[in-house]
Amino acid sequence: MFDDTIAAIATPLGEGGLAVIRVSGAKAFEMADRCFRSSSGKENLPSEAKSHTLHHGHIVRGEVVVDEVLLAVMRAPRTYTCENTIEISCHGGLLPAKAVLDTMLAAGARMALPGEFTRRAFLNGRLDLAQAEAVADLIHARTELSLRAAEEQLAGKLSQRINQLRDDLIKTLAHIEAHIDFPDEDITPDTRNVLVERLQSGVTFMDMLLRTANEGQLLRRGIRAAIIGRPNAGKSSLLNQLLGRDRAIVSPIAGTTRDTIEETANIRGVPVVFIDTAGLREAGDEIEVEGIRRSRETLARAELILHVLDASEPLTDEDENFLQEFGGKKRIVVRNKIDLVGKGEPFTPETRVPSVDISCTTGLGIEALKDAIKGLVWAGQINAEMLEVMINSRHQDALNRARAATVRSIDAIRSDLSLELVALDLHIAVNAVGEVIGKTTTEDLLDSIFSQFCIGK
Numbered sequence: 313m314f315d316d317t318i319a320a321i322a323t324p325l326g327e328g329g330l331a332v333i334r335v336s337g338a339k340a341f342e343m344a345d346r347c348f349r350s351s352s353g354k355e356n357l358p359s360e361a362k363s364h365t366l367h368h369g370h371i372v373r374g375e376v377v378v379d380e381v382l383l384a385v386m387r388a389p390r391t392y393t394c395e396n397t398i399e400i401s402c403h404g405g406l407l408p409a410k411a412v413l414d415t416m417l418a419a420g421a422r423m424a425l426p427g428e429f430t431r432r433a434f435l436n437g438r439l440d441l442a443q444a445e446a447v448a449d450l451i452h453a454r455t456e457l458s459l460r461a462a463e464e465q466l467a468g469k470l471s472q473r474i475n476q477l478r479d480d481l482i483k484t485l486a487h488i489e490a491h492i493d494f495p496d497e498d499i500t501p502d503t504r505n506v507l508v509e510r511l512q513s514g515v516t517f518m519d520m521l522l523r524t525a526n527e528g529q530l531l532r533r534g535i536r537a538a539i540i541g542r543p544n545a546g547k548s549s550l551l552n553q554l555l556g557r558d559r560a561i562v563s564p565i566a567g568t569t570r571d572t573i574e575e576t577a578n579i580r581g582v583p584v585v586f587i588d589t590a591g592l593r594e595a596g597d598e599i600e601v602e603g604i605r606r607s608r609e610t611l612a613r614a615e616l617i618l619h620v621l622d623a624s625e626p627l628t629d630e631d632e633n634f635l636q637e638f639g640g641k642k643r644i645v646v647r648n649k650i651d652l653v654g655k656g657e658p659f660t661p662e663t664r665v666p667s668v669d670i671s672c673t674t675g676l677g678i679e680a681l682k683d684a685i686k687g688l689v690w691a692g693q694i695n696a697e698m699l700e701v702m703i704n705s706r707h708q709d710a711l712n713r714a715r716a717a718t719v720r721s722i723d724a725i726r727s728d729l730s731l732e733l734v735a736l737d738l739h740i741a742v743n744a745v746g747e748v749i750g751k752t753t754t755e756d757l758l759d760s761i762f763s764q765f766c767i768g769k
């Protein structure tokens with residue numbers, strides 16, 4: 313248990329029915345004894361209470377009553393942090409919660425840093441690093457699928473596989489080191505083959521994990537999709553359709569949208585951030601110039617482009633230019649206002665990129681557009697098995713390094729290089745794989761991971 317005891321408000325800041333203040337560390341019970349008056353009498357001290365019990369009473373500061381609360385006593389090690397933990401449910405609202413927190417700080421607790429409770433859970437061995445990261449994924453999950461992937465990772469599905477991989481590498485490494493220690497025992501060609509085979513299957517396994525990286529990224533941070541096109545094509549109407557509510561102003565006046573508008577929608581399980589932009593054209597005034605500059609900036613950062621055309625009008629040179637300009641990105645041509653195109657009227661299909669016909673007025677084609685978006689960003693089926701492992705970019709980086717080192721060690725064995733060299737590369741591989749679950753870490757790495765958490769988690 314850490315010597316200093318930390319405290320923080322664990323619920324979102326703002327008005328609500330309840331707020332929870334969490335206190336964790338060696339002195340948590342001692343502090344609670346000083347600040348809590350049980351409604352069942354003075355002699356009822358939290359430090360003497362049974363583990364996992366709930367007590368009604370008041371938080372007091374000297375003789376002053378701060379708030380009426382329910383106080384939970386949880387003894388180490390069966391707690392989130394593996395330390396003695398107190399959770400105080402007080403009245404919701406910033407002021408009561410802050411007053412209770414201040415009372416605990418005055419009693420000697422230290423304000424917790426972002427993610428510090430989870431960091432302690434990791435350092436005390438309750439969670440490994442991949443599981444700790446899953447806690448943040450869970451909190452930030454924006455769709456059902458992201459949530460399920462985070463839950464699988466928190467349950468240790470990824471960690472099990474990483475541990476298995478690491479154990480296999482360590483076994484092979486031990487075998488090789490035994491030969492280094494007894495150089496008289498020659499390593500036979502048969503042994504060599506066995507070693508290569510084992511390492512090869514390790515590489516195959518890493519490749520399998522690495523293939524989940526794109527989907528993992530998608531589910532975690534979603535994809536940015538810019539809605540672009542000429543003024544009045546119906547970009548803002550499309551944003552509203554995709555969100556299912558009237559978010560952006562729609563009007564027949566060309567140049568309605570000046571600023572970029574960002575909103576997240578759940579498209580078939582994938583979180584997509586749609587960005588409505590100012591129509592691209594020769595700008596009329598200073599504000600529009602800035603709007604169009606922002607549109608271009610958005611475009612540069614977007615991973616998917618929805619290029620909206622007005623199907624009731626012929627393609628202009630400008631449309632053609634845009635079609636050429638963004639050739640490098642994933643995109644969908646969205647032919648809007650299909651309701652205005654008369655039956656049998658000739659209509660030039662756009663064959664260079666996938667295209668979908670829609671009408672924002674009638675809602676026609678919107679579901680087909682959602683399918684097209686999902687199909688472009690997520691190849692294949694999303695099945696339960698896939699959700700079990702979805703590595704993030706940190707895991708991807710570590711596994712790439714592990715893979716490269718393992719491949720080098722295979723080459724070294726095959727070309728009969730010294731076993732010391734082989735062992736050196738395998739050490740690098742074992743360490744890199746260990747980084748995923750936090751067997752090998754640095755303070756800097758932990759700082760960068762846990763600083764992305766909220767305070768109180």
Ligand SMILES: Nc1nc2c(ncn2[C@@H]2O[C@H](COP(=O)(O)OP(=O)(O)OP(=O)(O)O)[C@@H](O)[C@H]2O)c(=O)[nH]1
Binds near residue numbers: 563651
């Ligand atoms: N008939 C018909 N009209 C549409 C459709 N979609 C949009 N409109 C109309 O087209 C006009 C322009 O729509 P907006 O969504 O504001 O177009 P925009 O591309 O955002 O325009 P700017 O922000 O000015 O660049 C509005 O009058 C809409 O009602 C459609 O599918 N059919």
Ligand SMILES: [Mg+2]
Binds near residue numbers: 547548549560568
């Ligand atoms: Mg608009």
